[in-house]
Amino acid sequence: MLDVQDTKGRETLPPRADASVLLVTAVRLRRGPRGLQLDDQTCAGLVRYAENFRQVTFAGIVLDAEREEDTSVAWVDVVDLPCSGRVEFMELPFAYRITAFARTYRRTRALLGQAIRDSDHLCFTLGYLSGDWGAVAALEADAQGRKFAVWFDRVEHDVILRTLPDHRFRRRMKERMTLPVMKRYHRYLIGRSSLGLFQGRDTYNAYAGFSSNPVCMYDVHTQRADRIDGERLEAKVERLLSGAPLRIVYVGRAAAMKGPQDWIDALAAAAGAGVPLEARWLGDGPLVEAMRGLIREKGLSGHIRLAGHVADREAVLDAMRDSDLFVFCHKTPESPRCLIEALVCGCPIVGYTSPYAEDLVAEQGGGVLTPLHDAGALGRRIADLATSRRDLAQLVRDAAASGARFDEETLYRRRADLLVEFA
Template sequence: MTGTDKTLLLYAPVPIYASEQGYLLEDQACNGLRLWAENFDRVIVMFPVRHGAAPPSWIPINSSKIDLQRVEIVGLPTAYRLDHFVRHYSATRRKISELIDRARYLSFAIGGLVGDWGAVAALEAHKKKRPFAVWADRVESEVAREASRSGKTAKVRLKAALAHRPMAMLERNVIRKATLGLFHGAETHAAYARYAQKAEIVHDIHLSEHDRIPSEALASKLADAQQGILRLCYVGRADTMKGPMDWIQAMKALRDRGVEFHATWLGDGEELPAMRAEVQRQGLGECVALPGFVRDRPLILETLRQAHALVFCHKTPESPRNLIEALVSGAPIVGYDSPFPRDLIAAHGGGVLTPLNDVHALVDSLASLATDRNRLVQLIQRAAKDGEPFNDVAVFKHRSEVIHAHL
């Protein structure tokens, strides 16, 4: 039995935290719930629940301006350990089954292995012969495969080595059973579309039109880019898959070539201490800043708007939103080539892409922009044009229309 109204059931792996204020949810995820509610009569969302101190960007759902008369939050156990997953499996599957019966539209985020309630929900929907969509914003099995080679400890590498193949099998099995695959960006689409009955490239961003670089700020940036030091940045977690040590290596090589620049990496992560140690060891403190986590959204946007380029060294198949944020801010994207950035700048060429893991080629591109300021100015203009299609209202409306059409 399906819901008679236009009720959407979602599973999202972002955790909610139990607190005295009620549930806490990441601020961008709260924005996503508001946007889903604009496109469906009711929304039911399943999240894994965690306890303890929430990260800084988690806010009380009760004060998030979500219409809780139409958006229902359902907590599921966090069960990424096998013994926890086994213990909670039967009861959680029954709860998911009941929620499926209450909704007309079904869409489940997948990614992982043990504790992946999105995959459990998808298989339960298939058992009930219900059409459903699966959502993925990165190729989780490839992230695990990379961790099997580059994990910081032997335990991490062994766990990833044992997990990545069965993880890939589960991903493909669930996608084949889905009516619709919703894949964030060309990178994820390229990896998964072959297994899907119907596959769509969609985007998941939380930038409003207000966040777009104003025309007067863009004009000032274009004038400023014609001279002075090169301003570079990156915004995101300092994780191995983001290539942070390649990034530091590129900054060192750029300094050694005599290029005047200042580079900032905004974001926390397990690799941040190693990055800071390498900056100190190489004497890069005057030209490289690593402030760590920054919650101040206006400061993040201002950093992107001031940057002449966002430099990235992504190593695994994913579709990181920071590249879209850079384009919306008029910052060209300069980094390792892959389907996602290639698709983002296909229309106007607002970036420079170099071979994967080739730090030397990346440095060549940056050094060339430092000396050829006319090209840099043109690249900034093109980046702003490539960012024009992206805002949160538009991308959530598009994804909702695809769900309405196919489910």
């Protein structure tokens, strides 16, 4: 097993300056007044790929205006990227309905086939069944006898299964019928790949057994400059030791898989135990109004603030640097970057346990994890920390130490090394 964080004794092969890479993803592209637009985090990743490869071809799904999802995205004009002259964009159709997939399959596979022939290294993100062009690219690369990497952000079949109750009856029936097929399909493609890149320990544990060459990866967009500095860290510790109210933060969408009701219930339990706290949830989503109602119902309006979407990335990181705990209630096996960002900012992660969260703090600490779906237990752990300020101060220092492992430049260079060597 290869591990991105454990390179002792391994010779790393530097990326070749003359190499090209093809990335086929399900990331959304859209057409703006100045041409194609892409979300800011994906753009940051493309800049890193361009540092390691001569030419980058990025394939994403183009959304028509009427299909744009109800979420806050910081869109960037791709012509403004510093590497725009070395990044080519491929527009793939939105085809998650089986009829649209069947109608566009042959033309899109032929397009992908040519891009595969033109590229030195291949990496395909997998995640669904119909409309999953990364999987189609994997089939085509295999047919051409090419080596390729597969990338998984999360355990998609498990995420779908756990969120089924939130969907209508017809959608639930469709997913229950197709999930077994999707699982076998993904396992087959993993087995045909020469490199399996799995984001976080949850994803790695779910898929590594089907790969001949699995790697646990982390997808981050924090820089070395984003780390909390020593002076600010010690100021936070001093404030904590003074007995000041706990500052609690969460950054993410107010959606069922993030557990916003559990989050409020946990804070209500801590406040009920006499913990002085000031909490903020940064992010919008479909459950914001339900959260407002629950906060009023539990009498927490003076303790919890819903800040909505915050577009300024530095303001988000500052909120974490200023906070004592990053409390989370994630309910599905995913690998959210917000936990890594919290550690980078010296903000301990306190929430529901998962292999991903456990892995992040296994070496140097900085986290307290409680049983899944037990908001009461989480609230009690917050109360314990509030009464053990010296332990909490050490937890803050440990969080900053754990966060120092993660920076975008290092991790993308490592990913490029692996693609050059194996895919």
